[in-house]
Amino acid sequence: MIELISPTRCTGCNICVSVCPMDVFQPTGGGRAEGAAPVIARQSDCQTCFLCEAHCPDDALYVAPDAETVTGITEEAVAAAGLFGSYRRAIGWTAAHRENRSADQTFRLLAPH
Amino acid sequence: MANVPGAPVSSSAASLDLETDVLILGGGPAGTWAAIAAATGGARTILADKGFCGTSGATAASGTTLWYVDPDPAKRAAAKASREGLGGHLADHGWMDRVLDRTHAAVGQLADWGYPFPRDADGRERRVSVQGPEYMRLMRRRVKQAGVTILDHCPALELLVDDSGAVAGAVGLQRQKGGRWTVRAKAVVIATGGCAFLSKALGCNVLTGDGLLMAAEAGADLSGMEFSNAYAIAPAFGSVTKTLLYQWASFTRADGEAIPGAASKGGRSVIARVLTTEPVYARLDRAEPELWAAMRQAQPNFFLPFDRAGIDPFTQRFPVTLRLEGTVRGTGGLRLVDGTCATAVPGLFAAGDAATREPICGGFTGGGSHNAAWAMSTGHWAGLGAADHARALGVRALGNGTRTLRRAGGAGLQDRPRGGHGAAVDAGTLTRAVQAEVFPYDLNYFRTEEGLTGSLGRLDRLWADAAGAMPASADTVLRVREAAAMLATARWMYRSALARTESRGMHRRIDHAALDPAQRHLLTVGGLDEVHVSTRPAPVRADPVRLDRAEAGRELAA
Known part of the structure; x- marks a missing residue:
């Protein structure tokens, strides 16, 4: 489930508000126009699809793998484990990991083995 | 807001009031392919998604293999034969042929549009799978480039029908902007996906069968709904219902004893049996270490839950569950009456997981490759069919004066029930x-x-x-x-x-x-x-x- 929006990393672009298919986030204050960070308003609606993380340009979100329970993990713990932005890097959506966009090796797994 | 089933639609009742040739409900693979086909064919097209076109649905969150087979007669024959028995001999070879052709063409378009297909050691591009976020980000871009109007976070609530019973648009909510929307359309495509019953299967909580209900209220029927009990393996704590890599898993009881017959393919029912009374554990210990890196690169999201929970799935056991994927990985859905993907109701078309996939899958799961091919193909045909239908209606009015439109919705929308009790129903309880x-x-x-x-x-x-x-x-x-x-x-x-x-x-x-x-x-x-x-x-x-x-x-x- 979505656990946290890092207040230090978030620039208030509010892309997560738009892209979350379950409408979990809610803008605050002036929203995007004023660079105000959104809040997690409907946490239990989160379907743990990780797509908000994939689309966050600032690596400011963390989705815990637990689909049913809130873990309460802290920003410090996520940062210490190097987990901010880890999904975005894996799919090649960061500048430094572009080669991962075409790294899909499924064709090897489908071959007879 | 009053909403009497059968009541005429008044413009003032909606805060967003549009008219178009083709309205597409759902912005996953099927809906986006439909939108591109309709708009490229010259139809004014609106796509309304419950969530966000580009992240909504099972594909964006997960990715998928593709039923992509070279047009070599022997390979095509083998591809069709491989599922014949599994599907209970219910598939249709004519449909399989045209889906294989259409999918081959659509995947070629994806490559032309810049989808970054991987290359093998020989430098050959391999087109047998797509990563979900990448695929659906590209599809959203192409939908916009085709001139389609996208309404994100605009779930449809019910269809509009005219006096003849033909479908003529839909009404819904603007859940972020507030208020309602009404779109009068000459044709509507249902591309709302299957129904996974809010099981938290990956990407599937958007998929609650909304389009099936709306279509049935307008008079459409369905087929193959007995093929609706797909369950997928997932870590017990998590949402990632991707099963390909479990072909390398061994399954054990809490005490470490192997469960005879348990397997992802051909032995999933054994897992289900044991899960009714005790936990089941898995470990991907049948994969040789030289394959580990390829597995990670094939399915980055499969490993997210493990990496974040501090589990090495190759060497450590983890508890698994089976999450219901219902008709998403099943094959049942709206019945199509012809190759244009028309339903039994004039003006109403269906595509992707919202439509029955029996024509290419029979009664066996269409998950992964077949459903992806079906979405690309039926999306394309439904978009073209809807555009042709709209063109045939021509300049006939869209409900402003000559064509009176009525709301088709019933359950949960009855402010003034006709024969109902009119009491409120609690969504969570139901x-x-x-x-x-x-x-x-x-x-x-x-x-x-x-x-x-x-x-x-x-x-x-x-x-x-x-x-x-x-x-x-x-x-x-x-x-x-x-x-x-x-x-x-x-x-x-x-x-x-x-x-x-x-x-x-x-x-x-x-x-x-x-x-x-x-x-x-x-x-x-x-x-x-x-x-x-x-x-x-x-x-x-x-x-x-x-x-x-x-x-x-x-x-x-x-």
Whole structure:
């Protein structure tokens, strides 16, 4: 489930508000126009699809793998484990990991083995 | 806001009021392919998504293999034959041929549009799979470039129909901007996906059968709804229901004892049996270490839960569960009446997981490759079909003066019920009651007449309440409609499952464990207050094969 929006990393672009298919986030204050960070308003609606993380340009979100329970993990713990932005890097959506966009090796797994 | 079923639509009742040639409901693979086809063909096109076109649905979150087969006659024949028995000999070779052709062309378009397909050691581009986020980000871009108007976070609540009964648009919510929307359209494409009953299967909580309910309210019927009990393996704590890599798993009890026969393919029912009484653990210890890196690169999201939970799935055991994927990985859905993907209702088309995939899958799961191919193909054809339908209607008005439009929705929308009780229904309570009938393995995975009959009795009583109900508040109308759609879907599923007194495809009857050659037919199901099932002939076989008891036994074992 979505656990946290890092207040230090978030620039208030509010892309997560738009892209979350379950409408979990809610803008605050002036929203995007004023660079105000959104809040997690409907946490239990989160379907743990990780797509908000994939689309966050600032690596400011963390989705815990637990689909049913809130873990309460802290920003410090996520940062210490190097987990901010880890999904975005894996799919090649960061500048430094572009080669991962075409790294899909499924064709090897489908071959007879 | 008053919403009387059968009441004329007034413009002032909606805060966003648009008209168009083609309206597409749903912005996953099927909806985006439909939108591109319709708009490229010159139709004014609007796409409305419950969530966000580009992240909504099962594909964006997960990724998928593709039923992509070179146009080599031997390879094509093998591709078709490989699922013939598994699907219970219900697939249609004509449909398979055209889906294979169309998918090949569509995947070629993806490459032309810049999808970054990987290359193998020989430098050959390999087009047998797509990563979900990448694929659907690209599709959104192409939809916009085609000139389509996208309405994100605009769930549809009900269809509009004209005096002749033809579908003529839809009404919905703007859940972020507030207020309602009304789109008058000459044709509507249902591309809202299947129904996974809010099981938290990956990306599937958007998929609550909304389009199936809306279409049925307008008079459409469905097919193959007995093939609706797909369960996928996931870590017990997590949402990632991707099963490809579990072919390298061993499955054990808490004490470490191997579970005989347990496997992802061909032994999933064994896992379900054990899970009814005790936990099951998995470990991907059948994968050679030299394959580990490729597995990570094939499915980055498969490893997210493990990396974040501090589990090495290759060397450490983790508890697994089976999450219901319902008709998403099943094959049932709206019945198509022709190759344009028209439904039984004029002006209404269906594509992707919202439509029955029996024509290419028969009764066996269409998950992954086949469903992806089906979405690309039927999306394209439904978009073209809807655009042609709109063109044929020509300049006939869209409800402004000459064509009176009425709302087709019922359950959960009844402010002034006609014959209903008019009381409010609580979405959460209704949802949990439906889940209690469709989640349990001993009701849905392992079906019996007794179990199905008991469930149907309870589900029918729930429907009797829901049919005349109004939502508790304007804020809950979407959740109430979702619950009503899941309820309707469950009743179509179980009524069909009760009628098929055999085991075929994924439909497994404990009290009718064998395949019955006399039941090689398709089941049409429809209706809301009264659910009715009828049979229709299965497609003629391209290659007649002898189907004796021995073969039936082998198919069931598969």
